[in-house]
Amino acid sequence: NAGVTQTPKFQVLKTGQSMTLQCAQDMNHEYMSWYRQDPGMGLRLIHYSVGAGITDQGEVPNGYNVSRSTTEDFPLRLLSAAPSQTSVYFCASRNPEGETQYFGPGTRLLVL
Amino acid sequence: AQSVAQPEDQVNVAEGNPLTVKCTYSVSGNPYLFWYVQYPNRGLQFLLKYITGDNLVKGSYGFEAEFNKSQTSFHLKKPSALVSDSALYFCAVRDIGRDDKIIFGKGTRLHILP
Numbered sequence: 227n228a229g230v231t232q233t234p235k236f237q238v239l240k241t242g243q244s245m246t247l248q249c250a251q252d253m254n255h256e257y258m259s260w261y262r263q264d265p266g267m268g269l270r271l272i273h274y275s276v277g278a279g280i281t282d283q284g285e286v287p288n289g290y291n292v293s294r295s296t297t298e299d300f301p302l303r304l305l306s307a308a309p310s311q312t313s314v315y316f317c318a319s320r321n322p323e324g325e326t327q328y329f330g331p332g333t334r335l336l337v338l
Numbered sequence: 339a340q341s342v343a344q345p346e347d348q349v350n351v352a353e354g355n356p357l358t359v360k361c362t363y364s365v366s367g368n369p370y371l372f373w374y375v376q377y378p379n380r381g382l383q384f385l386l387k388y389i390t391g392d393n394l395v396k397g398s399y400g401f402e403a404e405f406n407k408s409q410t411s412f413h414l415k416k417p418s419a420l421v422s423d424s425a426l427y428f429c430a431v432r433d434i435g436r437d438d439k440i441i442f443g444k445g446t447r448l449h450i451l452p
Contacts (some may be wrong), residue, residue, distance in 0.1 A: 259440070266347070268444035269382075269428060276438070284439065316381060325370055325389060325432070327440060329381040 227252050230330035232317050238336045239307040247302040247333050249317030257320045258300040259284070259327070260292065262313040269316065275300055276322070307337045340365045340433040342443035350449045351419045359414040359446045361429030370432040371412040372440070373403055377425050385427075388412060399423070419450045 233248045251258065259274040261284075271284030275294040289311060291303040300319075304311060314334050318327040341364045351357040363369055373385040386397025393405045403414045412429060429443040 257438075261442070266444065268344075269442035271439060271441060274439060285441070318382075322438075325372070325387050326384050327372075327382075329374075329383075331381045 229253065230317055230319055230328050232315075232330035232333050234333060235331070236334045236336075238338065239304075240338055241308060243307050244303070244305050245307065247304075247315055247317075247335070249300045249302065249330060250298050251300075251317075251319040251328070252298065253319060253328065254297060255319035255321050255328075256297065257322060258294065259318045260290070260300070260302045261316045261318065262286065262311075263316060263332075264313050272302065272315075304335075307335075309337045311335065312337045340369075340431055340439070340441050342429050342431050342441055344427075344429055344443035344446045346446050347444075348447045348449065350451060352451050353421055354418050357416050357419045357423070357448065357450075359427050359429075359448060361412045361414065361443060362410050363412060363429070363431045364410065365431055365433040367433055371403075371405060372430040372432070373397065373401070373412075373414050374428045374430060374442075375425050376428065376445075382428065385414070421450045421452050424448055424450045 230251045256277045260272040261269040270286045273292040275281045314332050316332050317330040320327045343362045371388040374382040376382050388395050388405045396402045426445050428445045432440045
């Protein structure tokens with residue numbers, strides 16, 4: 227199993243550009259989440275999904291969209307990037323009854 | 339809403355000494371509590387969890403944590419620190435009684451001094 231994979235590993239955007247951060251898992255987990263990590267702020271939950279077709283907002287959802295059309299994939303979309311979205315983004319997955327979250331390796335995003 | 343507090347941004351401990359990294363939480367229902375560790379330029383790795391039962395839980399790399407319901411705390415401990423324990427540690431809580439989100443604390447950077 228590859229576990230949780232994220233692409234790209236690193237991305238530079240200009241203000242106003244759009245992009246999609248990809249996340250995929252091969253463990254058949256129903257729950258998937260996106261977090262951003264910023265110095266001094268820890269990990270903050272952006273959006274999460276409890277199954278295909280179901281998504282909900284986390285702590286800091288503004289500026290981000292998500293969809294969950296399949297169990298395996300949970301892409302995070304930035305429609306109009308802003309410098310405040312410069313961060314490291316982590317995707318995670320787990321089963322409803324499972325307590326342990328599995329994290330991807332992260333995507334480092336720089337918005338100029 | 340659920341929340342997690344890690345009151346120390348950084349903890350310094352001499353190698354061989356015991357270490358404690360503090361965590362307190364707030365939830366409306368019964369908490370599931372977790373500790374994760376992040377090494378430089380890496381993702382998060384699971385260390386240990388408290389679900390129910392014995393208040394002292396043991397995890398990876400010799401770490402343990404003590405759940406204290408009255409103080410709403412879940413401090414991470416290790417009897418004898420190693421230099422290789424130097425990393426960023428995150429406490430997290432899952433509120434079973436509500437929307438089942440997992441919320442993380444801000445993290446505590448642990449420095450083990452040789």
